[in-house]
Amino acid sequence: MKSIAIIGAGFSGTLTAIHLIRNLVEPIEIIIINEQETFNKGIAYNPYSKQHLLNVAASKMSAFSDQPDHFFQWVCNQSEYTNKDKNSLENSFLPRQLYGQYLVDIWSETIQSEQAKKANIIVINSSVIDLDVDDHNASLTLSNQEKIHVDICIMANGNQVPRNPTIRNTNFFKSTNYFQNPWTINSVTNMGSSLPILIIGNGLTMVDTVLGLLEHNFENEIFSISPNGFNLLPSPGYVVQYTxxxxxxxxxxxxxxxxxxxxxxxxxxxxxxxxxxxxxxxxxxxxxxxxxxxxxxxxxxxxxxxxxxxxxxxHRIPLQVYDKIQKLLIDRKLHIYAGKIVDISEDNQKISVEFYNKKQQKNEKIIVSRVINCTGPETDFIQSEDHFLKKCMFKGIVSQDKLKLGINADTSTFQVQDSKGNLHTNLFTIGPNLRGMLWETTAVNELRQQAETVAKNILSCHLVTKSFS
Ligand SMILES: Cc1cc2nc3c(=O)[nH]c(=O)nc-3n(C[C@H](O)[C@H](O)[C@H](O)COP(=O)(O)OP(=O)(O)OC[C@H]3O[C@@H](n4cnc5c(N)ncnc54)[C@H](O)[C@@H]3O)c2cc1C
Incomplete structure (x- = not known):
């Protein structure tokens, strides 16, 4: 029996596994590896708050490109939404937690199906820390040092935590008041101090973090520093079709x-x-x-x-969220600066942040109680201390694109390219790893197609399949 490992079970990994199961004819073994908490949901659809909303309307979030209203119909069948007006529901921005539940549901439905009996599905709650690939095998090392040997490997490892800012005092990154990962609840809880908070970045995660802080009764000022300090824009309810x-x-x-x-x-x-x-x-x-x-x-x-x-x-924000942010700006509870962090130091729970204020054209200082990094997912895995892709790059298994946005791969078959420019026959990737190749490769809209294509490609090249049109 051929075996396929999928690294990561966020949207991309889950949907790839679903398409493998739906389309297989011969028995195969599918091993899917992800830590338990984010299994099926990934980072995006495992938020800590109900206030964290999808940035795409419900009608456009189907996991299946051939069933465009699949998510919407699923929502209509959820008890909380059965009596809601269908027209407004279609255009609304629903909680990302709900979308996570949708993914969990479609996964459960798939693995309980008749078709799933043809597969040996193994879920491993762990992380892959290393990978070796030759022409016939892929060998994955898990965080407990256990090794898994498979015929084919698909990397659907998704988004990485943000990069630390470039400052002189890198010791600060060890502080318990610094949160490099803004997607976990501890970044907005246990705020003992009455001092303000600094959010580095000014995008959608900054907005989620502000909402998270308010939900946890934070009442002091919030500073946001980003290179341009642009104002976020609201998502209009209606967009004129213009070609x-x-x-x-x-x-x-x-x-x-x-x-x-x-x-x-x-x-x-x-x-x-x-x-x-x-x-x-x-x-x-x-x-x-x-x-x-x-x-x-x-x-x-x-x-x-x-x-x-x-x-x-x-990346626009839903109108009701835009409203909240505007109110905070008007009330001077939220301050958005264009600038650059120069240095950060901490003394006795007081964090002093020196930054270049672009508008004032001078360095300024603010004192805060915590710093939350909302600069967006890191794309250059060389920056991370121990990412398995970094090890793969040093071994020549993968190559980085020139802009360091991801890795090189063939964007029609999703085969990964090695350091010599050759395509692996048994190593594939989809999702954010392809940013350098495709730029737009993070939204459900694109990923659902990638998951379906890579699954069908693998089945048709390596295994007997149903006939595809
Ligand atoms: C906060 C946020 C909100 C978003 N909101 C939307 C939205 O509303 N609509 C939309 O269309 N898109 C949204 N996106 C874009 C989002 O990237 C995609 O929709 C999608 O969730 C990406 O899925 P993924 O599986 O590729 O990556 P991820 O969601 O990042 O999932 C990757 C998974 O792989 C696991 N993993 C990583 N490395 C390893 C390893 N070494 N071993 C084992 N497991 C590993 C991770 O734990 C994670 O569970 C959002 C993104 C973010 C970050």
């Missing part, structure tokens, strides 16, 4: 021309009382293709000059 912008983009259009076209169409929309949200939405189905046709110089330019603007325009 004229993307109709003008061809395979030859350069990044500069895309920016010029964007500005041209933004003005047209503005004259007609609409916003650029329509442009961002219309670009979405083409963004991977555009990224792939950009030169390395253009990609670098995008990363240096446009990435943050794109992030703000693309």
């Amino acid at each position: 004229k912008f993307t109709e003008e983009i061809s395979d030859q259009t350069t990044l500069l021309q895309i920016v010029q076209l964007f500005n041209k169409h933004r003005k047209i929309l503005k004259r007609n009382g609409s916003t650029e949200e329509s442009l961002i939405t219309s670009l979405r189905p083409y963004s991977q293709k555009i990224w792939q046709q950009m030169s390395f110089q253009e990609k670098k330019l995008f990363m240096n000059r446009l990435r943050h603007i794109w992030g703000v325009a693309r």
